[in-house]
Amino acid sequence: MWIYEKKLEYPVKVSTCNPSLAAMIIEQFGGADGELAASLRYLTQRWAMPTNQAKAILTDIGTEELAHWEMIGTIVYQLTKDLPESKIVGTPFEAHYVNHGLDVYPHNAAGVPFTATYFNAKGDPIANLHENMAAEQKARATYEHLISISDDPGVIDALRFLRQREVVHFQRFGEALRIVQEYQDSKKFF
Amino acid sequence: MNMPNPKNMPKQIPMPMYMPKDIKLARAYVPNQPYERLFPLDEALKKGTLFANLYQPYDRRNQ
Numbered sequence: 001m002w003i004y005e006k007k008l009e010y011p012v013k014v015s016t017c018n019p020s021l022a023a024m025i026i027e028q029f030g031g032a033d034g035e036l037a038a039s040l041r042y043l044t045q046r047w048a049m050p051t052n053q054a055k056a057i058l059t060d061i062g063t064e065e066l067a068h069w070e071m072i073g074t075i076v077y078q079l080t081k082d083l084p085e086s087k088i089v090g091t092p093f094e095a096h097y098v099n100h101g102l103d104v105y106p107h108n109a110a111g112v113p114f115t116a117t118y119f120n121a122k123g124d125p126i127a128n129l130h131e132n133m134a135a136e137q138k139a140r141a142t143y144e145h146l147i148s149i150s151d152d153p154g155v156i157d158a159l160r161f162l163r164q165r166e167v168v169h170f171q172r173f174g175e176a177l178r179i180v181q182e183y184q185d186s187k188k189f190f
Numbered sequence: 191m192n193m194p195n196p197k198n199m200p201k202q203i204p205m206p207m208y209m210p211k212d213i214k215l216a217r218a219y220v221p222n223q224p225y226e227r228l229f230p231l232d233e234a235l236k237k238g239t240l241f242a243n244l245y246q247p248y249d250r251r252n253q
């Protein structure tokens with residue numbers, strides 16, 4: 001069960017209209033290494049984790065990724081919400097606009113719609129946790145690319161926060177990996 | 191490897207094991223995180239972590 005809090009995990013203060021930047025940041029809304037893929041990956045894998053601690057880590061991080069997905073959607077919306085059509089024509093956001101208007105829709109920066117094939121649940125907790133650690137590194141790298149192409153201070157501030165969370169998550173999955181390795185090792189002696 | 195300095199650990203907390211005693215080949219390990227040096231809460235929110243030892247900001251100029 002989940003409880004919804006009607007606020008963002010971290011405040012998003014976007015000061016400009018920038019459809020081109022919105023079209024790039026949507027990568028983290030519906031892309032392979034984005035927040036939705038992260039959330040569904042961890043929330044899907046958690047049932048078969050062999051220890052309660054590992055399950056709890058996946059539940060906590062999967063939940064937080066949903067809050068990040070909400071932040072990314074807010075950034076994309078705020079970058080586009082006040083735009084007249086004339087300001088969208090000729091920008092990379094135009095292709096999004098003809099299909100979705102100003103709705104935020106999960107596709108990547110190239111327009112490819114979200115798919116569950118971006119993640120896996122392998123039936124093997126060690127393999128799953130390695131996928132998760134790789135996912136955190138790929139998300140961190142994506143945020144660094146996005147920070148490099150952003151010029152809105154409010155957007156950069158939110159992206160920096162989200163990037164730091166990926167660093168923390170990598171550490172937590174590393175700890176979960178240790179927990180599962182030690183659990184599996186201890187079982188071999190019984 | 192750059193291991194945390196045990197001298198910085200609060201005295202009442204026993205020295206934790208950052209890495210397993212028997213490290214096996216073909217396995218990945220991330221050191222356990224020592225519980226130390228917490229940011230004040232308002233600063234922690236801004237930085238994206240409560241833990242000074244996990245704070246690794248991105249330097250845009252390093253591209």
Ligand SMILES: [Fe+2]
Pocket residue numbers: 038065136139165166169
């Ligand atoms: Fe993450």
